[in-house]
Amino acid sequence: EDQVTQSPEALRLQEGESSSLNCSYTVSGLRGLFWYRQDPGKGPEFLFTLYSAGEEKEKERLKATLTKKESFLHITAPKPEDSATYLCAVRRPGANNLFFGTGTRLTVIP
């Protein structure tokens, strides 16, 4: 059965303390792995798409990487405004939709 597991469920960081969020997946023939940011009470906001192992994408303090079994979202020197829930999702072969993990709730303390 296809699964997407995100860890940790919650993460508290001091401002400037770098860390990584994990998204592990068991999907045969992955057709894309997606990262989103979701602020409380709002819809998710697209961050990155990764397609193949070894691929990396960067945006400001965020960097996403992909292996054959998992993806990492690295946050370098986070700021309080990076506090949000980060969602990972995969597109499976032949599927018209994305399958989401439950997210990691990140809190960055000033």
Place this chain on the structure above:
Amino acid sequence: SQTIHQWPATLVQPVGSPLSLECTVEGTSNPNLYWYRQAAGRGLQLLFYSVGIGQISSEVPQNLSASRPQDRQFILSSKKLLLSDSGFYLCAWRERESYGYTFGSGTRLTVV
């Protein structure tokens, strides 16, 4: 530019009452449209998706239905709400293959 509108933002409805949530997309044509529900502590659950007018695919049997009366309009409905229908409902469209989804701002539904 393309935008997605979803309303209302919040809704409190009694058990047994009907529901209608609307989503419209601007600036594109023939988009793939989706309804997701997000319950507290759980991931986004796909409810319905549509690839065109009148074409609806249901992912989860439930108390809800969806319709697409126009190319850029997607409606989520229920004839009689249950307590378990409470949650955060999100409409989304797929701009292009590599972009994943663009989500609306969501509707917080509380059934009392």
